[in-house]
Amino acid sequence: MVKVSVSKKKCIGCKACVExxxxxxxxxxxxxxxxxNPKEVGCNEKAAKECPTSAITVK
Ligand code: SF4
Incomplete structure (x- = not known):
């Protein structure tokens, strides 16, 4: 199972992940x-890469 989280501390609200x-x-x-807890990593990894503050964790 994949675990996706966003650090509220690190997120600056740029919306890159949403896009x-x-x-x-x-x-x-x-x-x-x-x-x-998505079954597949899918686009979550791309969102993590795009995030300018590394607020997204995918594992
Ligand atoms: S890309 Fe990162 S900083 Fe931007 S809104 Fe998403 S989590 Fe927040």
Whole structure:
């Protein structure tokens, strides 16, 4: 199982992850994974790579 998380401390609300992956949504000025335990890595890894502050962890 994949575990996706966003560090609220590190997230600057740039929306880059939301643009490249539909598993992220903005809640106020922070991003959150919609499905925190997806079966497949899918676009989550791309979102993690795109994040300028390395706020997204995918493992
Ligand atoms: S790409 Fe990173 S900093 Fe930007 S909204 Fe997503 S989690 Fe936050």
């Amino acid at each position: 490249v992956c539909d598993n992220f949504k903005m809640v106020g000025d922070k991003s959150e994974p919609i499905d925190k």
